[in-house]
Amino acid sequence: MAICFGRVLLIIIILKFAPECTSFQNKFYRSKSKALTAYNRTLTTLSKIGCSVECARDRSCRSASYRETTRECMLSDLPSFVIDLYGHDDLFLEVFGTTEWTLVYRGIPRIGSNPATAWLTGESVTSDPACQQLGNTSCNKHFRHSIASDWSSLNIEQVKIAFYKGSLEQNITFDGRNSTISNWFSQSRILSSTWPGVRANASFNRFKTIDGTRVFVVSPSHSTVGCHDDLHFAAVIATSGWCAYDRPSAYPQIYFATGEHAGKPETMTGMDIADGFAIFIK
Template sequence: MKTINIFSCKLPSKDLVVCSAHVILVAAWLVQIKHCQCQVDGVSQSTFKIVRGKRLASGVTWMRNISRQGLTLQRCAIACAVDCGMFEFNKVYNACIFYKERNYDIGITVSSDTDWTWAYKRRHTTISHGGWTLVFRAQAKIQVSAYETWNDTAATTDNPVQDSFPHACLRLVDYASCDRHFRSHIVDNWDNVDKVRFSLINNELEVAYILFDGVGSNRSSWFSQSRVLSSSWFNMRADSKVDIFDLFGFKIVPKLWRTFLIFGPKVICNLDKFYTMVIDQSSDSCLVFWDIDLTGYPSFYYSTEPDMGNLYTLFSADQHAQAEVLAVSVTFL
């Protein structure tokens, strides 16, 4: 019997019909293999991670459970609706238990039990925390500009989030191992946004925030003094001393670049006052006046005063501090 190399069939050939038939058979075989690899008991592994012989032990919030004769892993996966982050299935008792947490949440522990299968959603389209959708999360001092990442469509890291993306970089707690920024596709699809929350996080606590009206805004215009609804600083919206309130901020090449900037009048370094800013490059010409030791960028600074704080060393020792994480989250109409 003649052997035909299906990957090098040439025309014209008297064996064309045989060759084509072999190609079709092998293609169908490869599709079957791929299907088997992507499904576990009818559940897509691109949507769920299936872990047999494990069940949840602690750190999860019960939502509901179902139990009926003939219940399968596939039916449990279908029943894990939008609000469900993970579930466990018992093949002996035909039972499913559903939980709220996502795989990137902290404090989840599992135990071994051969009667149970644990499944959690993976490759999330978006990341949510407490009713807010995270659209941007910048990590301090990783030598990658926060503003350039915000503005870079190619830097998008969700829709879906890949399994290889560090969970620490999706969280606002337990993030010590994070080594990159997170950028949602929502930044480029800024539609039906209701509220925007700008947060600065340090030691896993929100140390400063601004809540903006996002209705009718775009990915830049939301960051505006006229859109401020509330803030951790007193009367920010009405503060007439604010001179710059801008995402791009203030840039003088190569001396400085301050982004996500809310600043007082630009006079001289030793008179500078501010609410918040990101030093978004490796140097700033005013650092010597501010007595700031810049050990990396981006660096997130905020006023610790009820309003704008002084940056000048002589009287600002306790008027500004650094944060570890900058986060932007939204709700929708």
């Protein structure tokens, strides 16, 4: 009777946790057997699946390293694709990386700092994890992850830029392979977008400014008739310019189209002012 009860209990445990394990396994991929030099948290788990579960539960975790001999589970906020850069050989470790996006930049509106300069050079930025959150309004610097400085050495597959207003998100995903910190932002690299017309019609400003004013510009056209006819999917106003929408009360001002088509920031037709924008990699 005790043996039967034990078997029933084991079956119940397996059935209860099998879907969870499958779900977590689908969120992780096996990486190279290298160890990172620093971890955010170290704990003990019974298996590599348990280690992956702990990483999935930790919002800051992007990779988990498991040492079976000691049952050590080491969690890191660094994605596994940076291991070649920051890691060292360790044949006794199994490293798992999440398949989720890693936020490397958050552009914050109305703080007086040019977001393109901050992204490209790392000047006047913060790496404080608290400033990753869009809901955090106390940050007075753009957030930039330290790994952004090693862009060309990372094994980046995709890059995403996203614009936010409340629960609304508009984004463009790019092919990040063999890219630099600036040339990923190119029409030829577009993989997908919440704006259907972007891939076929948009021209990109690639972090250069138009009249020294606009950065991160995604636009199907630039009117030569007047500001009222300017069309943009997205435009970040870094400094004062010619049009009325280039002269907000504080900089930077982040405009983005809220529907499927480009909008007109001069009249705010089909446009809104974003709470912020972010750049992700994976």
